[in-house]
Amino acid sequence: MKSLTVIGAGISGLTCAIYAQRSGFRTVILEKAGGPGGVSTSWKRKGYTFEGGIHWLIGSRPGLPLHDVWTETGALGAGNPVFYKDPVYTLIDGDTVLELPRSLKKMQKTLGAFSPEDKVALAVLRFHVWCFTFFHTPILDKGGLKVRHPRRFSLPEFLKMGPALLLTPYLMSISAGRYIKRFRNPHVRRLLEAVVDPRINALSLIYTLSTFDSGDSGYPEGGSLRMSQNMADTFTSLGGRILYRTPALGVRKTADGVCVLTESGTIKSDAVVISSDARTAIDKLFEEPVQTRWAKRLRRKMHTAQCMFIALGVRTDLSDCPRCMKIVLRRPLEAGGLSFDSITVNNYAREKEYAPEGCTTLTCILSGSTYYYWKAEREKGLYKQRKQEVIAEFISRIEEELPQTRGLVEATDLATPLTWERYCDTFEGSYMSDWMPWHFSANAPIRFLPGIFFTGQRTAFSGGLPVAAHSGWRTAQILCKDFGEEFIRK
Numbered sequence: 001m002k003s004l005t006v007i008g009a010g011i012s013g014l015t016c017a018i019y020a021q022r023s024g025f026r027t028v029i030l031e032k033a034g035g036p037g038g039v040s041t042s043w044k045r046k047g048y049t050f051e052g053g054i055h056w057l058i059g060s061r062p063g064l065p066l067h068d069v070w071t072e073t074g075a076l077g078a079g080n081p082v083f084y085k086d087p088v089y090t091l092i093d094g095d096t097v098l099e100l101p102r103s104l105k106k107m108q109k110t111l112g113a114f115s116p117e118d119k120v121a122l123a124v125l126r127f128h129v130w131c132f133t134f135f136h137t138p139i140l141d142k143g144g145l146k147v148r149h150p151r152r153f154s155l156p157e158f159l160k161m162g163p164a165l166l167l168t169p170y171l172m173s174i175s176a177g178r179y180i181k182r183f184r185n186p187h188v189r190r191l192l193e194a195v196v197d198p199r200i201n202a203l204s205l206i207y208t209l210s211t212f213d214s215g216d217s218g219y220p221e222g223g224s225l226r227m228s229q230n231m232a233d234t235f236t237s238l239g240g241r242i243l244y245r246t247p248a249l250g251v252r253k254t255a256d257g258v259c260v261l262t263e264s265g266t267i268k269s270d271a272v273v274i275s276s277d278a279r280t281a282i283d284k285l286f287e288e289p290v291q292t293r294w295a296k297r298l299r300r301k302m303h304t305a306q307c308m309f310i311a312l313g314v315r316t317d318l319s320d321c322p323r324c325m326k327i328v329l330r331r332p333l334e335a336g337g338l339s340f341d342s343i344t345v346n347n348y349a350r351e352k353e354y355a356p357e358g359c360t361t362l363t364c365i366l367s368g369s370t371y372y373y374w375k376a377e378r379e380k381g382l383y384k385q386r387k388q389e390v391i392a393e394f395i396s397r398i399e400e401e402l403p404q405t406r407g408l409v410e411a412t413d414l415a416t417p418l419t420w421e422r423y424c425d426t427f428e429g430s431y432m433s434d435w436m437p438w439h440f441s442a443n444a445p446i447r448f449l450p451g452i453f454f455t456g457q458r459t460a461f462s463g464g465l466p467v468a469a470h471s472g473w474r475t476a477q478i479l480c481k482d483f484g485e486e487f488i489r490k
């Protein structure tokens with residue numbers, strides 16, 4: 001039996017480890033943190049659950065290949081049915097309230113009635129989104145690999161994706177923000193800006209809207225914690241081992257395998273899969289920083305997707321407020337050296353067990369690159385103070401916009417890029433790479449050296465959880481092929 005060490009129990013590492021273990025590798029995962037999930041995680045403060053991972057999960061829709069990966073790895077199952085919020089966003093700007101319905105048809109109707117001057121732009125948007133409703137992440141078996149339960153990708157399936165593929169170069173060439181500018185009504189523009197970071201390419205916007213319409217992106221009950229714990233349970237039930245609080249300190253190729261250095265000794269195996277951030281790994285895990293062409297390109301060309309995550313526990317029931325509010329602020333919020341004139345607030349009042357009875361958890365993601373701001377503040381010894389200032393500013397904006405919360409905030413937290421760097425060792429504290437207009441992501445290869453593989457966010461285009469799962473699955477296939485093993489899906 002071949003042995004495998006996987007570095008990292010994030011979604012990509014778990015996916016790879018599950019398929020490898022099932023396909024006959026004796027697999028051990030080394031995880032730096034105390035639990036599974038990596039950056040896809042939630043945590044508790046004073047009885048409130050702060051969902052710091054999944055907001056929507058692409059692959060939620062049964063019948064699609066990515067959904068198969070989620071069920072084969074145990075990520076989705078009977079214990080966590082998927083919930084679909086509708087409307088997906090609600091814009092609140094003073095007295096103006098405007099909803100973004102999940103269905104494309106309803107979206108065109110609602111926004112068209114609100115903003116007749118945008119009828120043409122809406123028709124174009126609807127057409128673009130419609131093209132993508134037949135698109136899904138193709139998960140193809142590697143050529144020449146022996147696969148139990150092979151996947152079939154039929155010609156009609158491919159042809160249906162044709163319109164989306166034809167549209168892709170155009171959508172990749174402009175930013176979501178520029179795409180949205182064609183709408184005349186400022187409220188419609190603001191609402192659409194809630195869907196994805198306006199700096200990234202328009203493909204992300206259109207594809208995300210299409211997954212809302214097709215039902216391919218929902219929220220699994222129990223969120224990121226239950227999902228990653230399900231995956232860890234699947235892995236251990238297959239006989240795999242996870243060593244938590246065991247950071248890998250180095251990787252070394254030997255004549256007959258690979259050694260991974262840990263604080264308590266060396267683990268020797270036939271192969272190693274590095275699922276921790278490849279951008280960090282090339283500088284930290286090898287004796288010398290990796291200097292291959294792809295590594296230099298990765299250093300030069302990668303855009304990190306960074307955010308700050310703010311969560312509040314409020315001693316009041318906000319179930320009469322929308323689930324996801326894009327609030328236009330009366331006064332901008334200054335945070336991490338950036339200024340925000342609107343915030344997107346997730347309201348978990350309707351989620352059972354996310355807060356004590358009669359109370360509510362609110363969370364907000366503020367996108368933007370703030371790693372170097374926070375690093376500088378930490379060097380000046382001001383990190384904690386600045387965090388408290390941001391939290392106080394944020395509470396004051398929430399109290400202004402939702403006066404029923406005044407004086408009732410009893411739990412708070414703020415994660416900055418330094419938080420993700422500390423817990424998950426991600427490069428510049430990022431959670432994936434940003435997919436900018438005209439930008440073809442610089443990636444690490446999956447097979448680096450014989451027996452040494454990468455998986456995860458930096459081995460593919462940008463895309464969060466689906467990319468993590470897809471790359472984990474693909475790495476397991478390449479591993480099986482290299483070692484002459486049959487790939488067993490289920």
Ligand SMILES: Cc1cc2nc3c(=O)[nH]c(=O)nc-3n(C[C@H](O)[C@H](O)[C@H](O)COP(=O)(O)OP(=O)(O)OC[C@H]3O[C@@H](n4cnc5c(N)ncnc54)[C@H](O)[C@@H]3O)c2cc1C
Binds near residue numbers: 055277
């Ligand atoms: C606030 C937030 C919201 C998000 N919302 C969504 C969403 O709604 N939908 C979506 O699709 N995506 C979302 N994402 C993105 C998504 O969660 C990530 O892109 C994805 O989980 C990355 O998975 P990964 O396995 O590639 O990497 P990681 O999660 O970074 O996994 C790597 C693992 O390796 C471990 N590790 C690192 N170094 C070492 C070492 N030396 N030794 C041992 N272990 C090590 C880390 O602790 C980690 O567990 C969100 C991310 C954030 C931060």
